[in-house]
Amino acid sequence: METQAIRFYYRGKVHEVTGEATTRTVLQYTREALHCTGTKEGCAEGDCGACTVVIGELADDGSVALRAVNACIQFLPTLDGRALFTVEDLRAPDGALHPVQQALVDCHASQCGFCTPGFVMSLWAMYVNRPEGTGCPTRREIDDVLSGNLCRCTGYRPIIDAAQQMFDLPHQAFDRAALAKQLQALRRDDTLSYEHNGQVFHAPRTLAELGRLRAAHPDARILAGSTDVGLWVTKQFRELKHLLYIGQVAELREISEDPNGLYIGAGALLNDAFDALVNHYPDLAELRQRFASFPIRNAGTLGGNVANGSPIGDSMPALIVLGTRIVLHRDGIMREMPLEDFYVAYQKNALDAGEFVQGIRVPLPRAAQRFRTYKLAKRFDQDISAVCAAFAIELDGETVRSARVAFGGMAATPKRGSAVEAALIGQPWRDATVRAAMAALPADYQPLSDMRATSAYRLAGAQNLLYRFFLETRLDAPLAAHEVNAFANV
Template sequence: MSERPIQFYFRGEIHAVQGAAPTRTLLQYLREDLHQTGTKEGCAEGDCGACTVVVGELAGEPGREELRLRAVNACIQFLPALDGKALFTVEDLAPAAADLHPVQQALVDRHGSQCGFCTPGFAMSLFALYENRDSCPPRDEIDHTLSGNLCRCTGYRPIVDAARDAYALPRRPLDRQPVIAALRQLAALPPLDYVADGRRSHSPRTLAELAALRLRLPEARLVAGGTDVGLWVTKQGRDLGELILLGAVDELKRIRVGDGQLEIGAGVTLTDAFAALTAFEPQWAELARRFASTPVKNAGTLGGNVANGSPIGDSMPALIALGATIVLQRGETTRTLALEDFYLDYQKTALQPGEFVRALRLDAPPAPLVRHFRAWKVAKRLDQDISAVAAGFAVHLDADQVVRRARLAFGGMAATPKRAAAAEAALLGRPWSPATIRLGMAALREDYAPFTDVRASSAYRLSVAANLLQRFWLETAPAGASTVTPLRLAELAPIDPEARQ
């Protein structure tokens, strides 16, 4: 890697950045350095969407690449992460004020703005949707697209109407060929080694470069999508020291399916990872819909969510329930752990100095067993909220509807994402029946002593965990099974050890 400026496609040309600190955010650079103030600052943590911009990257085989456009939050994107990409802001939609883009014109016609502060972010999210869909999508997709944009005065009805109306106006797609040509030119540059303000940021492009760099700099901060690490700077004012950005390592962005296994590289975005997971196991769909906002999923990675080690990370309980393994690499050596063994204590993992997360793997259910799987999160809001409890359940039944394997995992119930060992034992070898599920519910008291915080009390968390397990049975009960009257955990006596015999 050689020292050079950060370079990206912007306003019709390749734009170079020098002198800005590696942890300077794209939003700060736009507003304070370039004085492009259409992009607004609201929360500075990727929640409100006022700072939404659209980033373009090449996707596909060399020589046949296509331009992929996705909305992201500028407030938590460090400038080096833009290297080699294309950037579009609200000013790009209508360079001439008299010639509004269809999404802007539709917002005007539908009165989709009052104070206007949030409107540029809405326009950019709708622009990304407009570019990615040739025809108007259904209401649910529009809602999901706007899940990261908050409006506190106009309300969402006129904005959703504007999304539909934009497609009824004369089509005006982006001319992609100049952008693709510029991105190919940027791809020919050497990997970025950026130094400014006494700080250094590295952007390796191959797995070998990353492995060697990580061995040499074991204390450097690894940054994938920045959707969590970005807040350490914008909200906590932390000095992150030397950075290693993972976004340019194509080998970490690969998804492999074959021989009954799904492998997701650590650098795969949450958007792409959830699409692969849902194709592999359709019951991922609900969690995929509720996991963060569209801009956060477009930037954040599944590997980053797992490596973060948060006890309330939504993906881990579901992955653990499905028996996921994590692939770690140090130098040229790799090792594999069961995902639940990766977490040692509160935000403490089994990563060794110089090691990084390379991939996650999932296996198809073993024949001839039938696997039932569900993943849920319980939070105060449907969108954009941190879980009070997250759950992942998988049971494998034989032809007689007897539980032969059981994996139950929860987030928000302990210092780490954790399996419910006692509840699993209560299910094993028993018929998949109301009596069995009652044993599992009661056994949860042995597995967890949840904490109380601003999101939920200990008692509430334990009750919700039991209710989710009961819901799991209700949704997967054998055909013709008798219904069960919903129970509260408090109504169940503590499990009798002899009942397991």
């Protein structure tokens, strides 16, 4: 295979890269090859945010999208056709600090300074993405943007103060039009085929080409946001010989709606996918906020989370109870199935050789439907669930006409609770019915004990979440969110 150069825009010029491993991270290349060491390595797994950079790329409409991501788990070839911004880009030619940096200095928001470049880049992305004149973001918006940045010594108060005060300083404009011209010149119409020392990286531009490559190379590892696969390299030191990257396939980023439901392509970023879901299901707002961190949601995809099939993947319980169907593709041939049927065993799914996830179809809400999803974890932000629960019922008067119950963290796969559902259907939506369903839950789930929770805690937590769902949706005096949720005002 004739290899092509990786081309990306950084610090005012186009860089062309060959002779680098396909799994070399953006962080490693930036520090070791470009000698720009402002970006730091902390955890090498996308948790601490010391490595935060901003990626610029052309959106489908020709505009420029800027998003903060973790450089430590992004592979270098994924930069092809994009722009990279690090903390070195922010200082003006005359040495003046950017308003983001100046506010951090003025608020004494840096102590050891190790994490500061990551905070700077997360805040810079918020700064350039916020229209001028719209004022200071809310505290919740700031907390969400900084959810992927950890500070171990200064504390967050002065950093949050700086996030507010940076908008009071003289505005510094960002020239998106100039960047768009640079990226247009880098735009590739064909598939990127890159090879080094037996490692192969393909980045097709169309769904048809992705289907052809996948059918020809069924053993290739599909790569989306690197938020899981990246850790295979940085933590498990796996050798990945062939990567098939879907991040350049426009058809996979599709999010559309018709009378039958909401379609979300497998390449749609988590933040974009959740925006579409929350628009129809507002009760997903808290799960969206607590799903990983903002930089992870800027890189990871909902399709990747679904395809991965982790028993603690937070999206699947909610999608399952909403009746989501998964769309699978093999070289131009598509098939669908209920999402719960896609998971056959621990880390095993129903994909045939050469097949991949093209997208999901989520039904739109029905008037009689009552839906909630809940997450139990030790931290509010950026934590793995001990239990993730989702419930959806439809009532006919006070009788439960239909019920769908699903949990993550309770079994080897995300799984529906058939015994719980049977205890609910046909019964009045009353306390006694719910308690009978809670008693039936051990027939569906025998959870394990691990570092996140014991089996007993998971079982009791799952039962209590079902009762909380009842308290919020009962016909007689349902409880408001602030009465059952300690984080309701976060």
